[in-house]
Amino acid sequence: xxxxxxxxxxxxxxxxxxxxxxxxxxxxxxxxxxxxxxxxxxxxxxxxxxxxxxxxxxxxxxxxxxxxxxxxxxxxxxxxxxxxxxxxxxxxxxxxxxxxxxxxxxxxxxxxxxxxxxxxxxxxxxxxxxxxxxxxxxxxxxxxxxxxxxxxxxxxxxxxxxxxxxxxxxxxxxxxxxxxxxxxxxxxxxxxxxxxxxxxxxxxxxxxxxxxxxxxxxxxxxxxxxxxxxxxxxxxxxxxxxxxxxxxxxxxxxxxxxxxxxxxxxxxxxxxxxxxxxxxxxxxxxxxxxxxxxxxxxxxxxxxxxxxxxxxxxxxxxxxxxxxxxxxxxxxxxxxxxxxxxxxxxxxxxxxxxxxxxxxxxxxxxxxxxxxxxxxxxxxxxxxxxxxxxxxxxxxxxxxxxxxxxxxxxxxxxxxxxxxxxxxxxxxxxxxxxxxxxxxxxxxxxxxxxxxxxxxxxxxxxxx
Amino acid sequence: xxxxxxxxxxxxxxxxxxxxxxxxxxxxxxxxxxxxxxxxxxxxxxxxxxxxxxxxxxxxxxxxxxxxxxxxxxxxxxxxxxxxxxxxxxxxxxxxxxxxxxxxxxxxxxxxxxxxxxxxxxxxxxxxxxxxxxxxxxxxxxxxxxxxxxxxxxxxxxxxxxxxxxxxxxxxxxxxxxxxxxxxxxxxxxxxxxxxxxxxxxxxxxxxxxxxxxxxxxxxxxxxxxxxxxxxxxxxxxxxxxxxxxxxxxxxxxxxxxxxxxxxxxxxxxxxxxxxxxxxxxxxxxxxxxxxxxxxxxxxxxxxxxxxxxxxxxxxxxxxxxxxxxxxxxxxxxxxxxxxxxxxxxxxxxxxxxxxxxxxxxxxxxxxxxxxxxxxxxxxxxxxxxxxxxxxxxxxxxxxxxxxxxxxxxxxxxxxxxxxxxxxxxxxxxxxxxxxxxxxxxxxxxxxxxxxxxxxxxxxxxxx
Numbered sequence: 001x002x003x004x005x006x007x008x009x010x011x012x013x014x015x016x017x018x019x020x021x022x023x024x025x026x027x028x029x030x031x032x033x034x035x036x037x038x039x040x041x042x043x044x045x046x047x048x049x050x051x052x053x054x055x056x057x058x059x060x061x062x063x064x065x066x067x068x069x070x071x072x073x074x075x076x077x078x079x080x081x082x083x084x085x086x087x088x089x090x091x092x093x094x095x096x097x098x099x100x101x102x103x104x105x106x107x108x109x110x111x112x113x114x115x116x117x118x119x120x121x122x123x124x125x126x127x128x129x130x131x132x133x134x135x136x137x138x139x140x141x142x143x144x145x146x147x148x149x150x151x152x153x154x155x156x157x158x159x160x161x162x163x164x165x166x167x168x169x170x171x172x173x174x175x176x177x178x179x180x181x182x183x184x185x186x187x188x189x190x191x192x193x194x195x196x197x198x199x200x201x202x203x204x205x206x207x208x209x210x211x212x213x214x215x216x217x218x219x220x221x222x223x224x225x226x227x228x229x230x231x232x233x234x235x236x237x238x239x240x241x242x243x244x245x246x247x248x249x250x251x252x253x254x255x256x257x258x259x260x261x262x263x264x265x266x267x268x269x270x271x272x273x274x275x276x277x278x279x280x281x282x283x284x285x286x287x288x289x290x291x292x293x294x295x296x297x298x299x300x301x302x303x304x305x306x307x308x309x310x311x312x313x314x315x316x317x318x319x320x321x322x323x324x325x326x327x328x329x330x331x332x333x334x335x336x337x338x339x340x341x342x343x344x345x346x347x348x349x350x351x352x353x354x355x356x357x358x359x360x361x362x363x364x365x366x367x368x369x370x371x372x373x374x375x376x377x378x379x380x381x382x383x384x385x386x387x388x389x390x391x392x393x394x395x396x397x398x399x400x401x402x403x404x405x406x407x408x409x410x411x412x413x414x415x416x417x418x419x420x421x422x423x424x425x426x427x428x429x430x431x432x433x434x435x436x437x438x439x440x441x442x443x444x445x446x447x448x449x450x451x452x453x454x455x456x457x458x459x460x461x462x463x464x
Numbered sequence: 465x466x467x468x469x470x471x472x473x474x475x476x477x478x479x480x481x482x483x484x485x486x487x488x489x490x491x492x493x494x495x496x497x498x499x500x501x502x503x504x505x506x507x508x509x510x511x512x513x514x515x516x517x518x519x520x521x522x523x524x525x526x527x528x529x530x531x532x533x534x535x536x537x538x539x540x541x542x543x544x545x546x547x548x549x550x551x552x553x554x555x556x557x558x559x560x561x562x563x564x565x566x567x568x569x570x571x572x573x574x575x576x577x578x579x580x581x582x583x584x585x586x587x588x589x590x591x592x593x594x595x596x597x598x599x600x601x602x603x604x605x606x607x608x609x610x611x612x613x614x615x616x617x618x619x620x621x622x623x624x625x626x627x628x629x630x631x632x633x634x635x636x637x638x639x640x641x642x643x644x645x646x647x648x649x650x651x652x653x654x655x656x657x658x659x660x661x662x663x664x665x666x667x668x669x670x671x672x673x674x675x676x677x678x679x680x681x682x683x684x685x686x687x688x689x690x691x692x693x694x695x696x697x698x699x700x701x702x703x704x705x706x707x708x709x710x711x712x713x714x715x716x717x718x719x720x721x722x723x724x725x726x727x728x729x730x731x732x733x734x735x736x737x738x739x740x741x742x743x744x745x746x747x748x749x750x751x752x753x754x755x756x757x758x759x760x761x762x763x764x765x766x767x768x769x770x771x772x773x774x775x776x777x778x779x780x781x782x783x784x785x786x787x788x789x790x791x792x793x794x795x796x797x798x799x800x801x802x803x804x805x806x807x808x809x810x811x812x813x814x815x816x817x818x819x820x821x822x823x824x825x826x827x828x829x830x831x832x833x834x835x836x837x838x839x840x841x842x843x844x845x846x847x848x849x850x851x852x853x854x855x856x857x858x859x860x861x862x863x864x865x866x867x868x869x870x871x872x873x874x875x876x877x878x879x880x881x882x883x884x885x886x887x888x889x890x891x892x893x894x895x896x897x898x899x900x901x902x903x904x905x906x907x908x909x910x911x912x913x914x915x916x917x918x919x920x921x922x923x924x925x926x927x928x
Binding site: 005014049051054059064065067069071072080098100105138150167204237282287289291311312317319320321 | 469478480487513515516517518523528529531532533535536539544560561562563564565566567568569602603614631668750751752753754755756775776781783784785786
């Protein structure tokens, strides 16, 4: 395939994900069902990415009511919405120039930066956050533009962050999380990855995801301190994706931000380590992936970077609705407000659903041969390991397929269940995993486990 | 200022616009008003960009009702919305997976590509459009990523498209529209620009904006045919920004798309010229700049480009709400539907307001010394020329300011009216213009003209 002169050669380096092929397969299957073809299932269930509203999780009512009222302000002047909704919507509408149709400022709608920094100061129990260090983004997919010969140490397994880096001109250098020990991050592995990176590029940053996704690992303070010492010594920037900070599942599990740990470590770390952390309304209780609202906070960066980020963001512009979702997420309802109880109930319901889903998933997985899973303490996914029989691996290779994709594609065809192969998340040939989103309704999760369990037992039998 | 290692050097080449300085000045002024400082005006009016909902234009009720109902589906099951709104919202919700919180497919929500191609086929009276050639975008700011040494012939005056090109790695090569002849585009000028481009880069594309913005020029079929012949002979791609296709002001003025003209020219043009055209819900009657929904249609491009565009767009993801706005724009209400009459009235109102605003603007401008304006046939802006007195130009240079910025900054300080200096749109030193959005309410336009008229007369007196 020749390169069209319109397209930057970098784009050619973006890795095509197998999930794309599975989604196309799912579309074809749904078409067949629509045309009346008989299948042993009525519909496809896609848990191959965390897309909680598509798998039965309900959106938070308060934020939806506020956003709907901003979109159609007649709702504010009526009694169709609760009083706190109308008040919040009125305040927000004033901030955005009276209409969601107005262009957003480059730096976000006027209150956004302050909202984020107030939220961060509260969250980190007083560690200061300046609004000038905040950048409003399109959600968690928004990455800075990097130089062509620079490298970023990137965790494996992880989502397709590598691709965004590649398109920006940088190289994603993999470091491997420990799949035998709950997907912990070992500093020795970082050192190995850094040495190997230096052979091919100029490594400038370490990317970490905490709580981990799809690994379910939540880092301890000690581990975070170790990482901060490592980037300090190696003069790397630290990118922390803290998108899943709301989603803690393990008993007694706590989220601490890198910002807070860094501040509490004191000099020389707290004045020197350049930290960029991201969070968004796409994940967590909000789960508003379709709305595209998030932020990036920079710590210890040179002010010149700020100016250049502003220029960059100004080129694309920011959607207003994602910012409204983010604003509501950052300023939750307080006790006494009319919608507070419903709000708390909804959060509680999501929490209980998650704990239930994980418990049930382990019950089912434990009963199956040839599948195992590290504990899940946070995040929206589980990432069980498949111990595939040799015959299955051989058969996959005969068909020129990666073994995990071979498994996923059969699972989808036979049961209508779509999960993501671990190879999409960077795992090298030799160990096999699948990712499935656990932010689903209880009913959906039961159906997911029923389909997976039945298929898996038969698969192991067929290839034993 | 040193270059931070995080930031791609290309970003440094983005031109800082003077409008940014004016917006900061406006923020400072509003702060002073809030603190009780006495000014001869109560508020800033910003018409420096087309942001119609911020200047008194009302959003289209039907689309807002549909979107609000998608956001908060309880509205669908109640009698709070008209029946056609509820039906449309129900259909759309099904398409997007049941919630606006669901991630959009890379190629847009399932019906989008078909919606766009159906719209285009209707608009172009049968010229075929294949959904596979459609790309859903973030609105009009979404540009393809170009190679570093390639060039794009870009109209002057025009918005900051040049900057998006620069950040993508390409060079914007200016060609000048004829400010003496209604901002017509002359092919000889294109030839001159192309020759000069070939000295610095590899020119691969011609960018045109029709209806013109801020120029108000609407191209004739003959002019478009000339341009198509030019790009055919010179083997350039043609990028057509047709964002303002709804907004025709001149009597009897018609919009014809480049796609249609190209098809009707027949072979060899219709099979060979690579045409990329864009349109969005940010402009026109919708004016939903905050929602970020648009599309790009490719004609005669190699299928490989399509695959690469898909990869690119998949990195950032598409906001759902902008797509909903786009869908409603592409499928307007039909006679007989309950909301049809209100819908027609609202469009009629916008049309009449625009014609009124332009008529009034010319009445006022004609009464002022040292200002003139080419006719306005389409688009959302006017772009009058300032014949600044020598003393004013001299004074501006003393203060190390561009003369048009000097004028705009004083206008803003003394009257609270914010307009955009022509130098921001690429005009070279020597002729001076201001851009102002004409998509405002009648009252806002009256106030804009009152402030501008009073200031301008005094300015001309002070510097004569």
